[in-house]
Structure formats: structure tokens, C-alpha cells
Amino acid sequence: MELIPGISTEHYIFLSVVLFCIGAFGVMYRKNAIIVFMCIELMLNAVNLLLVAFSRQWNGADAQVFVFFVMAVAAAEVAVGLAILMMIYRNTGTTDINVFSKLKG
Amino acid sequence: MEQLVKFIPLFPLIGFAIIGLANRRLTKGITGVLATGAVLASFAVAVMIFMSRLGGDGHAVTVTLFDWITAGNFSAKFSFLVDNLSTMFLLVITGVGTLIHLYSVGYMHEDDGFRRFMAYLNLFIFFMLLLVLGDNYLVMFIGWEGVGLCSYLLIGFWFKNIDYSSAAKKAFVMNRIGDLGLLLGVLLIFTATGSVTYSEVFAQASTIAIPVVTTATILLFIGAMGKSAQIPLYTWLPDAMAGPTPVSALIHAATMVTAGVYMVARSSVLYMMAPVSMDLVAWTGVITALFAASIGFAQTDIKKVLAYSTVSQLGFMFAALGVGAFTAGVFHVVTHAFFKALLFLGAGSVIHAMHHEQDIRNMGGLAKKLPITHATFLLGFLAIIGFPFFSGYYSKDEIIIQALAHKPVIGYLLIFGALMTAFYMSRLYFLTFIGKFRGTEEQEKHLHESPLSMTLPLIVLAILSVVGGYLLQGYMEHNLTLGNAVSASPEIEEHSLHGLHSIMWGVTAAAILMAVIAYILYIIQGRRPSADADMKGLEKVVYNKYYVDELYETLITKPLNALSSFFSNWVDINIIDRFVNGTGEGVNLLSGQMRLTQSGNTGFYIVAMVLGMALLIAMTMFM
Numbered sequence: 001m002e003l004i005p006g007i008s009t010e011h012y013i014f015l016s017v018v019l020f021c022i023g024a025f026g027v028m029y030r031k032n033a034i035i036v037f038m039c040i041e042l043m044l045n046a047v048n049l050l051l052v053a054f055s056r057q058w059n060g061a062d063a064q065v066f067v068f069f070v071m072a073v074a075a076a077e078v079a080v081g082l083a084i085l086m087m088i089y090r091n092t093g094t095t096d097i098n099v100f101s102k103l104k105g
Numbered sequence: 106m107e108q109l110v111k112f113i114p115l116f117p118l119i120g121f122a123i124i125g126l127a128n129r130r131l132t133k134g135i136t137g138v139l140a141t142g143a144v145l146a147s148f149a150v151a152v153m154i155f156m157s158r159l160g161g162d163g164h165a166v167t168v169t170l171f172d173w174i175t176a177g178n179f180s181a182k183f184s185f186l187v188d189n190l191s192t193m194f195l196l197v198i199t200g201v202g203t204l205i206h207l208y209s210v211g212y213m214h215e216d217d218g219f220r221r222f223m224a225y226l227n228l229f230i231f232f233m234l235l236l237v238l239g240d241n242y243l244v245m246f247i248g249w250e251g252v253g254l255c256s257y258l259l260i261g262f263w264f265k266n267i268d269y270s271s272a273a274k275k276a277f278v279m280n281r282i283g284d285l286g287l288l289l290g291v292l293l294i295f296t297a298t299g300s301v302t303y304s305e306v307f308a309q310a311s312t313i314a315i316p317v318v319t320t321a322t323i324l325l326f327i328g329a330m331g332k333s334a335q336i337p338l339y340t341w342l343p344d345a346m347a348g349p350t351p352v353s354a355l356i357h358a359a360t361m362v363t364a365g366v367y368m369v370a371r372s373s374v375l376y377m378m379a380p381v382s383m384d385l386v387a388w389t390g391v392i393t394a395l396f397a398a399s400i401g402f403a404q405t406d407i408k409k410v411l412a413y414s415t416v417s418q419l420g421f422m423f424a425a426l427g428v429g430a431f432t433a434g435v436f437h438v439v440t441h442a443f444f445k446a447l448l449f450l451g452a453g454s455v456i457h458a459m460h461h462e463q464d465i466r467n468m469g470g471l472a473k474k475l476p477i478t479h480a481t482f483l484l485g486f487l488a489i490i491g492f493p494f495f496s497g498y499y500s501k502d503e504i505i506i507q508a509l510a511h512k513p514v515i516g517y518l519l520i521f522g523a524l525m526t527a528f529y530m531s532r533l534y535f536l537t538f539i540g541k542f543r544g545t546e547e548q549e550k551h552l553h554e555s556p557l558s559m560t561l562p563l564i565v566l567a568i569l570s571v572v573g574g575y576l577l578q579g580y581m582e583h584n585l586t587l588g589n590a591v592s593a594s595p596e597i598e599e600h601s602l603h604g605l606h607s608i609m610w611g612v613t614a615a616a617i618l619m620a621v622i623a624y625i626l627y628i629i630q631g632r633r634p635s636a637d638a639d640m641k642g643l644e645k646v647v648y649n650k651y652y653v654d655e656l657y658e659t660l661i662t663k664p665l666n667a668l669s670s671f672f673s674n675w676v677d678i679n680i681i682d683r684f685v686n687g688t689g690e691g692v693n694l695l696s697g698q699m700r701l702t703q704s705g706n707t708g709f710y711i712v713a714m715v716l717g718m719a720l721l722i723a724m725t726m727f728m
Contacts, residue, residue, distance in 0.1 A: 028712045036711070097707045104705025 003056075012053035019046035033085050033095040037078065044074045106157040107166040107187040113150050113195060114234040116143040120227040124220055133219050137210035140223035144206050144230055148199035155192050163189050167240050167304070174243070181301055186240035193435065194237040194367060197442045201359045202230045204562035208450050209351040211558030212457060216349075222262060226355070229255035233360050237367055241302040242291040245368065249287065249332065252361045253280040259356060260348040269347040276341040283331015283338055287368075290324030293317065294375075307374040315379065322375050322382035326389075329365025334416050335423060336393045340654050342416055346408040350453030353408060358415050358449050359442035366422045366438050373431045387427020387508075391518045394420030396651075398525035402532070403647035405634045406463045407452045410533045414489070415445055417526060421504055424515055430507030436574075436581045437504055440496035443573050444488035447566035451482035454555045454563065455537060459548055465536045466634055467544040474552040477560045479538050481567040486534045488570040490527040490616050496574030498613065503578075505612065506605045520612050527616035531623030540628055 019042060026039030048067050055063035089095055120143030124136055131139070165188035173183040185191075206226060213222050232255060236248025254277075261273030295301050297317050298309045310318070329335065334342040345357050356362070369376060369386065376383055397416035404410045418441050425434035456463055458475055472479040488497040501523060509516030542549055554560065626632050635641075640648055649655075702713075 024715055028708075028715055031708075097711075100707050101705030104703065 009053050009057045012049060016046045016050040016053065019049070031096055031098065033088075033097050036097065037081055037085070041074060041078065044070060106154055108168055109150050110154060110168050110185050110187050110238065111170065113147045113199070114231050114238065116146045117227040117230040117234070119143065121224050121231060124224040124227065128220050131220065133214065136220045136223050140227050141203060141206040141210065143227055144199055144203045147230070147234070148196070148203050151192070151195040151199045154187065155196055158189070158192060178299060179295070181241050181243050183244060184240040185238040186303060187238070190370060190435065191237050193439065195234065197439055198230065198233050198237065198360050201442050201446050201566070202355060204565055205351050205355045205446065205450070208453070208559050208562040211556045212351055212453055213349060218262065222349070225255055225258050225262070229259065229356065233364070236364055240304070242294065243301055246287070246291065249328070249364060250284065252356070252364065253277060253284070253332070256280070256345070256356050256361055259352040260345045262348055262352065272344040272347040276345050279338045279341040280331045283328045286324045286326070286331070287328025290321045290328065293321040293324060297321070303371065310374050310378060318375055319379040319381050322372065322379045323385060325368060325372060326382060326386055329369055329423070330389065333362045333365030333419050333423070335389050335420065336396060339393065339397065339416050340657065343409050343412040343650070346406070346412050350408065350449060350456060353412070354446045354449035354453070357412065358445035362415060362419055363422070363438045363442070366419070366426065366434055369423070369426045370431050370435050376426070377429070383427050383429065385427070387424050387512065387515050390420045390423030390427055391515050391522070392420070393417070394424060394522040395518060395525065398522055398529060400647055400650050401529040403634065403644050405466050405648070407455065407465050407468070407533065407537060408449070408463055410529065411445070411448055411452060414526065414530065417522065418445065421501065421519065421522065424508060424519055425504040428508045428511040428515060430504060430511070432581055433500065433503040433507050436577065437500040439577060440488070440500040440570070440574050443496055443566055444485040444570040447481060447485035447563060447570055448489065450559070450563055450566065451478050451485060454478040454559055457555055457559070458552050459544065460551055462544065462548060465533065466636070467548070468537045468542070469540045470538070470542040471552070472538040475554050477554055477563065481563040482534070482538065484567040485570050486530055489530055490620060491523060491613055492617065493613055494575060496570050496572070499574035499578045502609045502613070506609060509605050509608070523612060524615055524619050527619035528623055531620040532627055535623055535627045
């Protein structure tokens with residue numbers, strides 16, 4: 001059932017995929033750690049959008065419940081991640097991810 | 106009564122176990138009593154069984170201990186076969202064994218390894234009993250291998266001497282070569298009949314194709330060649346004289362070397378079906394008899410002469426088996442056990458008195474100083490040359506008569522062999538016991554008769570050598586029928602042999618003549634064997650055993666050793682080690698390359714993660 005005529009589920013899928021890819025590319029190629037976190041959030045939100053769209057299509061509330069889970073996890077993850085990033089910044093004075101190569105084998 | 110046969114191998118086995126495990130915790134006295142007692146107990150049981158079977162119909166009794174191998178249609182039980190043949194061997198093995206155990210108590214008393222020696226002797230008796238008691242080829246094979254092992258252990262008893270250890274190794278390796286033939290023969294019999302049990306094989310024997318039987322019997326005989334020191338696998342026996350004299354007496358005269366004769370006699374049904382193998386057996390026997398006798402002419406070590414004499418007499422036994430006179434061959438086994446063990450033990454007594462001197466060039470005139478040894482040795486000597494009515498006379502004459510009746514050529518050659526035997530044994534006797542003593546003064550002072558533990562077995566064996574033949578002759582003729590199951594009796598009827606009996610008187614006279622000639626040559630004319638450095642010409646060739654050992658050395662030992670060092674020095678290092686080490690190094694290289702992916706670069710890790718996930722999802726979608 002369409003709420004806004006002319007916009008079907010496919011449009012939502014397309015948007016979600018585009019958002020996800022932008023997020024993925026950002027994670028892979030950006031240098032600044034904070035930008036990487038933002039892109040991760042972008043990917044998570046893209047998935048949320050997808051879930052809601054499908055929930056609308058099949059008239060079921062299961063996917064919307066899952067969205068709540070995703071949001072809670074995203075929030076927790078951001079909290080922890082930013083805390084770690086803060087400590088790294090305090091110790092090294094930079095947020096460039098390519099600088100952290102102490103795990104070199 | 107035959108059920109008691111289980112105990113016969115059990116006593117020596119227990120003796121071995123106790124002495125072997127307790128070792129120094131037992132005194133030498135207890136060890137001697139235990140070991141000798143074990144074999145004596147076995148002898149007592151053997152005598153009981155023999156007596157209970159006397160006058161019976163001579164049927165065979167199988168005593169099963171347990172089911173051993175069962176695989177599909179094939180089954181082999183661990184059982185003992187008690188019939189006239191095995192009973193006879195039982196008596197010889199346990200009887201002579203007891204005497205030699207008693208002798209060893211005296212002879213080896215000072216030796217540090219006394220307990221080990223008695224343990225090995227008991228073990229040997231155990232395996233030998235298994236060999237003759239087994240009711241199938243597999244149990245016999247256990248005993249066969251076991252006596253080979255004990256022979257190795259006992260020849261190399263004084264293992265600190267490298268030459269003795271080499272002699273032991275040589276004996277074992279040559280035995281093994283023969284064992285390959287034996288094993289192939291047993292396997293062939295199994296393929297042809299589906300069983301290895303004597304009774305089943307012999308019942309089906311007539312259904313086997315002749316070429317198969319011929320091959321199987323030839324292969325079995327190769328085993329006998331190794332174990333019983335026939336040409337070409339005989340060179341280990343003279344070298345085996347490195348072992349203590351009781352070992353030479355027991356193993357290399359009375360028992361182990363007769364295992365081959367036992368096996369051929371036991372398989373007489375098969376051999377009777379294959380004239381080709383009978384010929385092989387007979388000719389190998391007679392050629393060995395003559396060849397070994399000739400070497401005995403020039404040997405100067407008292408034990409070596411007796412060793413070659415053993416090889417030669419074994420040749421006689423096989424020649425008898427080969428012409429179909431299985432009973433005569435077995436009879437000679439028994440009498441030979443008596444007089445050869447006696448001769449060896451007597452030689453041991455001489456060696457003991459001469460303080461380990463074995464060269465007859467340094468002996469002479471020992472008759473006065475060692476009266477009992479001399480008297481018993483003389484009786485053994487008369488037995489072996491076939492002096493009338495001694496044991497050797499009956500058995501050897503029986504062989505020659507049967508040979509003349511079936512295959513005259515072999516008969517004539519055996520007569521020649523008997524004359525040779527008479528000569529070289531006389532040479533040995535005269536040079537050792539008669540005349541003037543040729544050793545050092547030091548040795549002369551120490552000459553003394555041996556203790557009772559050594560002279561008592563000598564006396565008993567001497568009595569057996571004298572009367573044994575006469576007493577057993579009747580028993581052998583009527584009770585030990587072999588080879589009769591398939592064809593008509595191979596032993597020709599008595600009446601056609603009368604002419605041959607008179608020939609035998611001539612042969613006996615000729616043998617005594619040879620002894621007289623030896624007396625003339627060595628005592629009256631005073632000939633002596635040359636010192637080692639002075640040997641030349643024919644004497645040198647014969648003294649060096651026709652250089653057969655050297656021949657084997659160049660043809661077989663050296664190439665094999667070269668091949669072996671090639672493999673160990675070149676192949677092992679360059680190919681195998683390279684392969685193994687190379688694999689390790691390859692893995693190292695690979696891991697070195699893989700390590701470069703761990704750059705520590707976080708950005709690269711993220712990229713790798715994302716790409717990997719995408720790949721996995723793609724894979725799950727499309728597969």
C-alpha cells in the first residue's frame with residue numbers, strides 16, 4: 001500500500017543501497033577516524049531505512065522491532081568507539097588512522 | 106597320556122622366565138639346578154609318553170592348546186602332534202639337552218654371564234620343542250625362528266669380542282636367507298591346499314599338481330639348507346664355533362641343525378610326490394658330505410674339525426632322505442646326536458684342560474692326563490667312523506645300503522664319504538690324544554681331568570653312542586614309518602638287501618683301514634699339520650676352506666655393503682633429507698610472504714574486511 005503515491009518500495013531500497021555504499025566507501029577510504037565513525041553510522045542508518053521500508057511493504061511490525069535493536073546497538077557502539085578515539089587522541093595527538101600501525105607483523 | 110605333552114615345552118619356558126627375570130638374585134647353584142631340572146622334567150614326561158606308546162599302534166595324537174588364527178576359511182590351531190617321529194625327537198632333544206645343561210654347569214661355572222647362558226639354553230630347548238611338536242607349519246616356523254634367535258644369542262654369548270658377534274650375525278643372516286625359502290614354501294602349500302596343518306595337507310597331497318609340489322618342496326628344502334648348513338648356506342656353522350662348547354654340542358650338533366632333517370622327514374609325503382626335489386635333496390646332501398669332509402682333512406682347530414664333520418654328517422642325513430630312506434635319515438639324526446654331542450663335549454673338556462687352547466698342533470698325548478675324556482672321546486670316535494656294533498655303524502650302514510639300493514651312484518659317493526670321515530676323525534683323535542704332548546710346559550702342568558658335572562654327561566653319552574644304535578635299530582625299522590602314506594614302502598624289502606649287507610662289511614673294514622693309515626701317518630711317521638705361515642699348495646687351499654667365505658665376501662657381502670653405504674651416504678642425505686628439510690623451508694618461505702599482509706595499517710585492514718565480507722555474501726548468494 002502506498003502512502004505517498006508514486007514512491008514504491010523499490011525507491012526506498014535504492015536509496016538505502018546508495019547510502020550504504022557511500023558509508024562503505026567512506027569507511028574504506030577516509031583518513032580521519034571521526035569521519036570513519038560517521039560513515040559507520042551512515043551504514044547502520046541505511047539498514048534501518050531498509051528494514052522500515054520492508055516492514056511497510058509486508059505490513060508486519062517485526063522489522064520495526066529489529067530497528068530498535070539496531071539503534072540501541074549503534075548508540076552503544078558510538079559511545080565506546082568515541083571513548084577509545086579520545087584516548088588515542090590524548091596519547092598520540094592525531095586522529096589519522098594510518099598512523100596506528102603497532103600491530104605490524 | 107599324550108595330553109601331558111603340554112608340559113614338555115612348558116618347563117623350559119618357565120625356567121627361562123625365572124632365570125631371565127631373577128638373574129643375579131639367584132645363586133649360580135640354584136640357577137644350574139633350576140635350568141637342568143626343567144629340562145630333566147621335560148625328559149621325564151617325554152619318557153613317560155614314549156613308554157606309554159611302546160607296543161601301541163603308533164597312531165598320532167593331536168593335543169590342542171588354543172585356537173590361534175581364524176580368518177575366513179583358514180584356521181590354524183596352536184596344537185601339538187604326538188606321533189612316533191616327534192616322540193623320537195622329543196627324547197633326543199630333552200635327553201641330550203639335560204646332559205648338556207649338566208655339562209654347562211661345570212663348563213661355564215666361572216663365567217660372569219652364567220645365568221644368562223642357562224636362561225638362553227632353556228629358551229632354546231623350548232623353541233626346539235615347539236619346532237618338533239607343532240602340528241602345522243606355522244607352529245614349526247615359530248620354533249624354527251626361535252632356535253635361530255637362540256643360536257644367535259648363544260654364538261655371540263661372549264659379545265664383547267667383535268669376531269664372535271660377527272659370527273653370530275653371520276649365522277642369523279644365513280638362516281634368514283633359508284627362512285625366506287621356507288616361508289615361501291609354506292605359503293605355496295597354503296595356496297594349494299588351503300591349510301597348513303600337517304594332517305590336512307598330507308590328506309590332500311595327492312590332489313596337488315606335481316609342479317606345485319615340486320616347487321613347494323624345493324622351497325622348503327632351501328629353508329633346510331640354511332638351518333642345517335648344507336651347500337651353499339653352510340659357512341655359518343664352522344664360524345659358529347665361536348660360541349661356548351656346550352652351545353656347539355647342543356645346537357650345532359644334536360638339535361638345531363637337525364631341524365631341517367625333521368622338516369623334510371615330516372613332509373615326506375610331499376617329497377615322495379616330487380622326484381625332482383628328492384634328487385636335489387640327495388645330491389645336495391652327498392656333495393655337502395664330501396665337500397665338508399675334505400675341508401676337515403686340513404683343519405687344525407679341534408672344534409672346526411668337528412664342525413665340518415657335522416656339516417658332512419648332515420649331508421649324509423639329507424642324502425638318506427633324498428633317496429627315500431626317511432627312517433634311516435632320522436635314525437642317523439639320533440645316533441649322530443649321541444656321538445657328536447659326545448665328541449663336542451669331549452673337545453670342550455680338552456679345551457678346558459688346555460686352558461682355552463684349541464689348536465691340535467699344540468696337543469698330543471692327552472690320553473694319559475685326561476683318562477675319562479679320552480675314553481669317552483675314543484668311544485665317540487669309534488661310533489662316528491662306523492666301528493661294528495657301535496651306534497654309528499647301524500645308522501650309517503642303513504643309509505648307505507638304502508642309497509645303494511635306490512640310487513647306486515649316491516651310494517658309492519657316500520661310501521667314499523664314510524671313508525673320508527674315518528680318516529679325518531682318526532687324524533683328529535691321534536693328533537689330540539696320542540703321542541707326545543706338543544704344547545708349552547705351562548699348559549702341561551695345568552692338564553687335569555674335568556669335574557664330575559662335565560664327565561658324567563660324557564659317560565652317559567658314551568654309553569648311548571655304544572649301545573644306542575643296537576637298541577633303537579629294531580624300533581626304528583618297525584615303528585618309524587615315513588613316506589608310506591602316498592606310495593608303497595620306499596624301503597626295499599629285507600631279502601633283496603642281503604647282498605648289500607656283505608658289501609657293508611667291506612666298507613666297515615675299509616673305514617678301519619683308514620684309521621690305521623691315519624695312525625701310520627700321524628703317529629708312526631709323525632706328520633704334523635704345518636704352522637699357519639708354512640702352509641702352501643693344496644694344504645693351504647683346503648685349510649682356508651677353499652676360500653668359499655672369501656668368495657661370498659666378494660660376490661655378495663661387499664656389493665651389498667657398497668649398495669647400503671651408497672644409500673645411507675648419498676641417497677639419504679641428498680634426496681630424503683632434502684625433501685624433508687625442503688618442505689620445512691618451503692613452508693617458511695610461504696609464511697614469510699603471507700606475513701607481509703600484516704602491515705599494521707588500519708586502513709588496509711578495514712578495506713580487507715569490507716571486501717572480504719562482500720565476497721562472502723556474493724558467494725552465498727550465487728552458490
